[in-house]
Amino acid sequence: MAEPQILVVDDSGFNRLLLKRRLAELGYPEPVMAENGRLGLAAMAAQRFDAVLLDLEMPELDGIGVLEALRGQPDAPPVIVISALTDMAGVIRCIELGAEDYLPKSFDPPLLRARLNAVLEKKRLRDLAAERLAALEAELNSARHAQLSLVPQNVARLATGRVTLAAHMEPARQVGGDLYEVLRLDATHLLFGVADVSGKGAPAGLTMARTVGLVRSAARMAMGRGEIPSPAMLMEMANDDLSTDNPEMTFVTALLGVVNTETGACRICVAGHEAPFIQGPAGLRAMSGFSSNPAMGVIDGLPYREGELTLAAGETLVLFTDGVSEAESPEGDFYGRERLADAIRAAGDPGPEGLLAAILADMALFTRDAPQADDVTLLALRLT
Template structure:
């Protein structure tokens, strides 16, 4: 393997040793070099100019190689700058100390040309590999950050549907850069709101891509049905369409749980289908909270041609329906204890009667407080449908 262009600093108080090392480096086609006769001069070089490798003698007057290494460690330079210690066989204990301080390797005196070449080459290859990995990580981080912003941007940011009668809000917090949760709120026909919330199995990029596919199918399926047939589909038909499409080309049987409903804004009537999703919560102004339990249907993407069921209910004036993914109840604290449904019900009861947006903010804040710094266990997505009149 040909080494990429590299700059090497040779540090030794003996001029003959420096000259020998420099000649050996030139034979390796490493001609961009510098030399220092003591540790203090070496530090000045390193703080002033970039290097890819330092060959550093252990025992030197004024400032030893160990002292230089300590200074480089304090400066935080050893992460990017490999240092190979040069030592006599009798200095092995000091070499061990240097390795513990962060030295990359060591070379014994007198220099063996083959060993010198091998260790210099290995140190430079590792250094350039680390730098390439860092560049790739930085690029990936930037791409994931952009993907996260794009994913958040897919969620509706304007939910002022019939604001005299309804207060509606949604929130999504991915556990990783990219999440597998989704929610959508859009007017299928004038006066009827399509409400959906879903949770793709897994987290990260694969779940995020599957989520984007499911959300696109959902919105396109509803609006196409209205355009072609002049009427709304049943929620069970929406679920069936998504299920059939998601079962196709799905070798890993990735699935998504989904609650999808059609809400008539004028009356508060909601017809919905629940495909393996968390039960919605009915929140009364008094603080009473109950789960809207319906017979279980499977998640989407698992069983082809499944006959999903429709259910009906009414959101009464003053009530709020809270839709969530299971990430809320699965929130864990540092002890591994989950939030679970009992605490979720208590948290929801505490925000009864609040405006939809602040209520969701308080719920996510309460979940974060319970987690007490533990990393997110799962994506958390919430939708509140609060009927004013």
């Protein structure tokens, strides 16, 4: 273990010399010395210290001034205030500003050792916690990148025929449970969809990854047989697998569809998910008349039903997860379907990318500085 780095800030040469001797007698390395508060701050800016012994009363900049300058700095070293026993009001103010402890100017060796050891141990534990947190953050960021790589990064390039596309996904945490999918099945058919896994964090992210794999595998099996996969069939197969050994009852709401990119004809299966909007020359409407099947992952062996609709030229299908409709303002209000509908209407017809950008901009105005409570996922599919 490296020797602790200690800084002594005191305008009294006698006190500095006495502390240097006391620290040497107790087995500590020679401290760095500063004659006033300004020099002490300069020393702390130049190198890292494990503890600072800070005199309360000094010319130019006293101990309170130093602590006020350090306040709020995440890497500020722990401070022990040096004071006379008669100045407890100043000591209390220093503690309020973040000082860890105080040391009477008698510099009693056992008390000095006890106070300094306690502060150094707390500093060691804080540094260890920070290192482990940084390692965890790095692992979670790696998991986030791995998860985001599972969904298409540029759905626009997957467009074919008369269909254009755009998608956006922003997990609320490093690893989220939302997903979107766009898979080219053949020259004239695309599989598309969005889904939302219950819960958050790594467990939801793992279920998300599993769901993506199940849907793609089932779709490719059908394509290998020369078939265009049915969204309902894909839901059934994914549900059977997700329902197996699921003691936590994690479930997945989803909307899957297959679109003919020349005619706009769609087959769509909804599993406990919010109905999307359709925006076009005739105005905005919510998709209606479709059976809502149970969410996937709860009970195996369930039959899933799908419906049909045909997009007209100039119409855009807007899919989203509840992280959009349930986004919260600082006052605790929900963004809601109505405001989402208003944002889509106000956007006009800028194309899929422009439409999603308009929705996200309106959401940002609504949520302002409120923390993101849930994953946000949007998918826009337009027939030209």
